Amino acid sequence: MTDPATGPSVPPGLPDLKGAVVTVAGLGVSGVPAAKALLDLGAVVTVVNGPAGERQQTEAAELEALGxxxxxxxxxxxxxGTTLVVTTPGWKPTAPLFQAAAAAGAEVWGDVELAWRLRGPGAAPWLAVTGTNGKTTTTRMLAAILTAAGLRTAAVGNIGVSLLDVVLGEQEYDVLAVELSSYQLHWAPSLRPHSAAVLNLAPDHLDWHGSMEAYAADKGRAYNGNTVACVYNTADPWTERLVREADVEEGCRAVGFTLGAPAPSQLGVVDGILVDRAFVEDRYGTAQELAEASDVRPAAPHNIANALAAAALARAYGVPPEAVREGLRAFRPDAHRIAEVATADGVTWIDDSKATNTHAAEASLLAYESVVWLAGGLAKGAEFDELAARAAPRLRAAVLFGADRALIREALARHAPQVPVVELDRTDTGAMSAAVAAAGDLARPGDTVLLAPACASMDMFSNYNERGDRFAEAVLARTAPAGGGREAAGPAGGDR
Structure with a gap:
């Protein structure tokens, strides 16, 4: 970014920040690269952060050494003197820092906005993925398909890889698969992806956004300026509404995905085959086979939907059909996303700790016929009546734990009173072993014991990964081979 002879270069679309007073809100995977980039542009940078642990203190020392x-x-x-605030994801728009910025006339950008403005001439286009559930899996599927097509790509953004590191790094890319959260989209007003997919929308993070309408509007920013395709879920009216309202480039098309037979300008499923009627020469008269449903692992309905969305974005970029099949076959899902932990005495144990909201939990519950459900944690303002009603016919029993377990118990009492419920009055980490023991006592051959908490994990665990790990440890301790025909299984996930 800096020429020793002339000083910092200024990319197109980025104001000259040399000498500007810029505040970075937050450290971590987004804040540290943002501060470094701004320093490289010649800005006077102050980073503010809340209470600090050892990691934050180390990051602070590194940045102070850089100026x-x-x-x-x-x-x-x-x-x-601050004229610009660059924020990391998660800081609420109502934070006092942003109120002070508005009073001072200072702009607020997110790290994604900064990365977008820092792209140089001929930069790799972005294929954006957002939605309440399925973002990470779909983004990684998309990257696998693009790789299978021989393209230089990476899965970046909210997936845990800083866009700033990628944009400013030496590695060259043809195209990027970019996962975007609603937080990131809120602070990215100039973002204009090549194409984007909004996978689904359900109430989530409403404490941050303030309303479902505001949450949806931020998700819909992914469609702004799309040039080829706005990919939406035909089963989700919110996503279609966002497409209709999007401000796109001339010639950009709405492309739907469906688990049924696709209409023209859609991707869908026919007799177990994923087919494309959007990116074919005659979309009214022909369909292009892309892959078999069995190429998607696991082939649960919501994961097939993820694969269709990824395929639609890849096809929008011009990827050939065979690369879709090869990419889906090569893809390996992350842990804690419908991961089969073990099968013992006819009972299958599934870790879907990533199901941190009701929409995600519903997708898991509806994938199995007879379920002993492990649920609970921090509800984040969610309501559980609709979930309880939808899941009721499939529930053998429920084991509830965590701070907001009573909300789920009350919903089950209203909509599934016939379902036995075990409620654990504890929130320590050892509660997971007790939950597994209770679920094992309730399960019968043919049942699935499913950890799909429908809640965040931070009341009992550091994150959903730790929650899933504790579940798997307790399951494997219970089902360890002991002459009873017990067999452990490896991971096989897919989030929503």
């Missing part, structure tokens, strides 16, 4: 000022434990006060 930044870092304030730990004081995240509310806007440094004097």
């Amino acid at each position: 930044a000022t870092v304030r730990l434990g004081d995240a509310d006060t806007l440094p004097e």
Whole structure:
């Protein structure tokens, strides 16, 4: 970014920040690269962060050595003279820092906005993926398909790989598969992806956005400026509404995906075959076979939908059909996403700890015929009546734990009173072993014991990964081979 002779270069679309006073809100995987990029542009950078642990103190020392000022434990006060705030995801729009920025006339960008503006001439286009559930799996599927087509690509963004690191790195790419959260989209007003998919929408993070309408509007920003395709879920009216309202480039098309037979300009499924009627020469008279449903692992309905969305974005970029099949076959899902932990005495144990909201949990529950459901944690303002009603016919029993377990118990009492419920009055990490023991006592041959909590994990665990790990440990301790025909299984996931 910096020429020793002329000083920092200014990419197109980025104001000259040399000498500008810029505040970075937050450290971590987004804040540290943002601060470094701004320093490289010649900005005067102050990083503010809340209470700091060892990691934050190490990051602060690194940035201070580069010339930044870092304030730990004081995240509310806007440094004097600030003209721009660059925020990491998760900071609420109502935070005092942003209120102070508005009063001072300072703009607020997210790290994604900064990365978008820092792209150089001829930069790799972005294929964007967002939605309440399925973002990570779909983004990684998309990257696998693009790789199978021989393209230089990476899965980046909310997936845990900083877009700033990728945009400013030395590696060259043909196209990027970009996962975007609603938080990131909220602070990215100039983002204009090549094509984008909104997979689904259900109430989530409403404490951050304030309303379902505001949440949906931020998700819909992914469609702004699309040039080839806005990919939407035909089973989700919210996503179709967002497509209709999108401000796109001339010639951009709406492309739907469906688990049924596709209409023209859609991708769908016919007799177990994933087919394309959108990116073919005669979409009214022909369909292009892309892959078999068995090429998707696991072939649960919501994961087939993920694969169709990924295929639609790849096809929008011009990827040939055979690369879709090869990419889906090569894809390996992450842990804690419908991962089969073990099968013992006719009972299958499934870890879907990533199901942190009701929409995700519903997709898991409806994938199995007879379920002993493990659920609970932090509800984040969610309601469980609709989930309980939809899941009721499939529930053998439920084991509830965590801070907001009573909300689920009450919903089950209203909509599934016939379902036995075991409620664990504890929130320590050892509660997972007790939950597994209770579920094992309730399960019968042919049942699936499913950890799909429908809640966040932070009341009992550091994150959903730890929750899933504790579940798997307890299951394997219970089902370890002991002459009873017990067999452990490896991971086989797919989030929503």
